[in-house]
Amino acid sequence: MxxxxxxxxxxxxxxxxxxxxxxxxxxxxxxxxxxxxxxxxxxxxxxxxxxxxxxxxxxxxxxxxxxxxxxxxxxxxxxxxxxxxxxxxxxxxxxxxxxxxxxxxxxxxxxxxxxxxxxxxxxxxxxxxxxxxxxxxxxxxxxxxxxxxxxxxxxxxxxxxxxxxxxxxxxxxKLQEEQKIYLSVQDNYFEMVVLKGEKLIFFNNFSYQTAEDFIYYLLFACEQLNLNPEQIPVVISGKILNDSELYQLVYRYIRHVEFSSxxxxxxxxxxxxxxxxxxxxxxxxxxxxxx
Known part of the structure; x- marks a missing residue:
């Protein structure tokens, strides 16, 4: 309509x-x-x-x-x-x-x-x-x-x-002791939250235009925080589908990826x-x- x-x-x-x-x-x-x-x-x-x-x-x-x-x-x-x-x-x-x-x-x-x-x-x-x-x-x-x-x-x-x-x-x-990355995806920026239980380790937002921009900022933040993309779980919410170029690129570089519920x-x-x-x-x- x-x-x-x-x-x-x-x-x-x-x-x-x-x-x-x-x-x-x-x-x-x-x-x-x-x-x-x-x-x-x-x-x-x-x-x-x-x-x-x-x-x-x-x-x-x-x-x-x-x-x-x-x-x-x-x-x-x-x-x-x-x-x-x-x-x-x-x-x-x-x-x-x-x-x-x-x-x-x-x-x-x-x-x-x-x-x-x-x-x-x-x-x-x-x-x-x-x-x-x-x-x-x-x-x-x-x-x-x-x-x-x-x-x-x-x-x-x-x-x-x-x-x-x-x-x-x-x-x-808050009851999960494992450290995790949470991504909230909008059309032209995303928010990144890192939690360990109730403790907020990191929060920031990043502008992006391409899937390459997105993965660059994500991996850069991981490097600055000494987070291993091969080990850290990543939970994604927002405007992203698993057959999108963006998701496929994230999945290529991050071993443990899931959608939020x-x-x-x-x-x-x-x-x-x-x-x-x-x-x-x-x-x-x-x-x-x-x-």
């Missing part, structure tokens, strides 16, 4: 039972990227995911256009204009920095973030507290994007995608059967990080 020339629904999985009436208690999770908008609906009483949709936007290069496209999507979807029990949103971009609690100063948050990133005039800085690593994750949200979503959802909880990734992985795998804390409608389990890991764990 297209909503105008520049917006297209590329994924739509909605449980037939909710097309007539929504359950009384639902949580809406929203994920925003520069070139896309995804949401998932959770039946809170049953702790069951019952809807998942994704919209692609024609690349415009700025979040102002993204906000305009999201506004058109929500305005066209009566379903999304319901009163939900709770609503959360995450933003996916690379303008974020992890800052240890001892170094964090709310009054100088912009200056701390500006050490590593250029902050645009229409962006405001925010931070997530990550108790599992005793650090703040500072990031920006463009003003237009925040106004757009909060126009529809008054009590909206925001997070950065990487906060959800780190917190979810630690909570899910869904969080067993929830159940999933049968409409999710057609969705790869390692897709949308952060979106489907968002509720745990904001509730």
């Amino acid at each position: 297209e909503i105008g020339n520049n917006i297209k629904a590329t994924l739509s999985h909605i449980d037939p039972s909710i097309k007539e009436k929504l359950p009384e208690s639902c949580h809406l999770s929203i994920q925003v990227q520069l070139e896309g908008f995804t949401y998932a609906l959770l039946n809170l009483k049953e702790q069951k995911y019952i809807a998942l949709e994704h919209y692609d936007f024609v690349p415009e290069g700025n979040f102002t256009k993204t906000a305009e496209a999201i506004d058109r999507v929500i305005a066209s979807k009566v379903f999304l204009q319901n009163r939900f029990t709770s609503v959360s949103a995450s933003i996916s971009h690379q303008t974020n920095s992890l800052i240890p609690r001892i170094l964090f100063d709310k009054n100088h948050e912009k200056e701390l973030l500006a050490f590593d990133h250029a902050i645009l005039q229409n962006e405001k800085e925010y931070s997530d507290w990550l108790p599992t690593i005793q650090a703040f994750n500072s990031y920006t949200i463009p003003d237009e994007l925040k106004r757009c979503l909060e126009k529809y959802f008054k009590r909206l909880s925001w997070k950065h995608d990487s906060s959800i990734l780190i917190e979810s992985l630690i909570n899910q795998f 869904r969080n067993a804390s929830y159940t999933y409608s049968f409409v999710f059967d057609d969705v790869k389990e390692h897709f949308h890991y952060k979106l489907l764990n968002q509720h745990l990080c904001v509730s």
Whole structure:
């Protein structure tokens, strides 16, 4: 389904039972990227995911256009204009920095973030507290994007995608003593997390354009961390398929590779059967990080 020339629904999985009436208690999770908008609906009483949709936007290069496209999507979807029990949103971009609690100063948050990133005039800085690593994750949200979503959802909880990734992985795998690499793959960058039990060893994100770029940064990080690609297990989530050039290249250089699985804390409608389990890991764990 297209909503105008520049917006297209590329994924739509909605449980037939909710097309007539929504359950009384639902949580809406929203994920925003520069070139896309995804949401998932959770039946809170049953702790069951019952809807998942994704919209692609024609690349415009700025979040102002993204906000305009999201506004058109929500305005066209009566379903999304319901009163939900709770609503959360995450933003996916690379303008974020992890800052240890001892170094964090709310009054100088912009200056701390500006050490590593250029902050645009229409962006405001925010931070997530990550108790599992005793650090703040500072990031920006463009003003237009925040106004757009909060126009529809008054009590909206925001997070950065990487906060959800780190917190979810630690909570899910804190009892595993083996050191592992976790990769979260987006269209033009990936996040790399190294954990050993509850301890965060490493986190960073890397831009890439080709599969060769991807494997270069992955192997370079392994070398810097003294991790042996022949031995270290690697778990992958996000937008990657096992028949893709990217996966095949990773598999060539990394001996132990697997895809992530869904969080067993929830159940999933049968409409999710057609969705790869390692897709949308952060979106489907968002509720745990904001509730």
